[in-house]
Amino acid sequence: xxxxxxxxxxxxxxxxxxxxxxxxxxxxxxxxxxxxxxxxxxxxxxxxxxxxxxxxxxxxxxxxxxxxxxxxxxxxxxxxxxxxxxxxxxxxxxxxxxxxxxxxxxxxxxxxxxxxxxxxxxxxxxxxxxxxxxxxxxxxxxxxxxxxxxxxxxxxxxxxxxxxxxxxxxxxxxxxxxxxxxxxxxxxxxxxxxxxxxxxxxxxxxxxxxxxxxxxxxxxxxxxxxxxxxxxxxxxxxxxxxxxxxxxxxxxxxxxxxxxxxxxxxxxxxxxxxxxxxxxxxxxxxxxxxxxxxxxxxxxxxxxxxxxx
Numbered sequence: 001x002x003x004x005x006x007x008x009x010x011x012x013x014x015x016x017x018x019x020x021x022x023x024x025x026x027x028x029x030x031x032x033x034x035x036x037x038x039x040x041x042x043x044x045x046x047x048x049x050x051x052x053x054x055x056x057x058x059x060x061x062x063x064x065x066x067x068x069x070x071x072x073x074x075x076x077x078x079x080x081x082x083x084x085x086x087x088x089x090x091x092x093x094x095x096x097x098x099x100x101x102x103x104x105x106x107x108x109x110x111x112x113x114x115x116x117x118x119x120x121x122x123x124x125x126x127x128x129x130x131x132x133x134x135x136x137x138x139x140x141x142x143x144x145x146x147x148x149x150x151x152x153x154x155x156x157x158x159x160x161x162x163x164x165x166x167x168x169x170x171x172x173x174x175x176x177x178x179x180x181x182x183x184x185x186x187x188x189x190x191x192x193x194x195x196x197x198x199x200x201x202x203x204x205x206x207x208x209x210x211x212x213x214x215x216x217x218x219x220x221x222x223x224x225x226x227x228x229x230x231x232x233x234x235x236x237x238x239x240x241x242x243x244x245x246x247x248x249x250x251x252x253x254x255x256x257x258x259x260x261x262x263x264x265x266x267x268x269x270x271x272x273x274x275x276x277x278x279x280x281x282x283x284x285x286x287x288x289x290x291x292x293x294x295x296x297x298x299x300x301x302x303x304x305x306x307x308x309x
Contacts, residue, residue, distance in 0.1 A: 148216030165218025
């Protein structure tokens with residue numbers, strides 16, 4: 001009859017009762033080479049360290065495994081039996097390692113990035129060129145949209161890493177600030193504001209019909225927050241879904257807008273646009289974001305490190 005206590009008595013974790021892989025690999029090397037010294041050199045440790053590891057394994061198992069003599073080292077009968085078992089464990093570990101390497105290879109073969117429009121157009125190209133130099137075998141796909149759409153894609157598992165502009169980390173995500181951006185009030189040279197000498201007041205900016213990005217964009221979020229205490233934004237003159245479209249409309253003389261200084265640097269330098277001073281702080285954080293509790297790994301981690309460089 002079996003001991004009824006056997007199924008009820010708590011057992012220590014397997015890791016406390018089974019030698020680690022390093023010890024098993026050392027034992028296999030002793031069996032193959034017939035020498036503790038040669039086995040130690042093969043696994044990259046000193047002979048004293050190898051002797052200590054064998055003794056620790058013998059204490060753990062409660063049997064002698066290796067007999068030492070001036071002519072070398074040989075396995076005891078128990079050692080030979082343990083070696084057979086150890087070989088199966090090591091082979092299983094090698095299969096485990098090969099499988100995890102295959103998983104890492106599949107993970108590292110692609111990177112899905114979602115980015116808000118300004119970052120996608122003006123910052124990501126340089127980062128992705130640098131990433132290509134580090135990981136030439138990684139295929140990168142880029143999904144561009146407003147900050148709200150980027151957050152949605154990450155929460156849905158459709159992107160590995162995202163980039164947004166705005167005031168806060170979107171709900172359900174973790175993130176890190178990677179830079180800052182200033183918003184500029186811009187008009188075409190023929191607009192009445194281009195002849196102003198005094199800065200616009202926040203109330204004047206809030207009351208003016210502007211050419212704006214759609215709700216959900218980081219630019220719109222910052223504007224709404226900055227002007228909330230000054231009557232809020234007036235109804236938009238135009239509402240467009242890309243920075244490029246907004247900029248083209250302003251250059252054509254359709255009306256004023258508020259755009260990232262990243263997006264209008266070339267037009268300001270060429271005098272196709274004029275920046276108008278405004279007496280309100282229009283600044284936002286640029287963030288890398290990812291699903292909550294899931295730190296970026298593989299290519300996503302490499303890309304994140306490049307943005308901080």
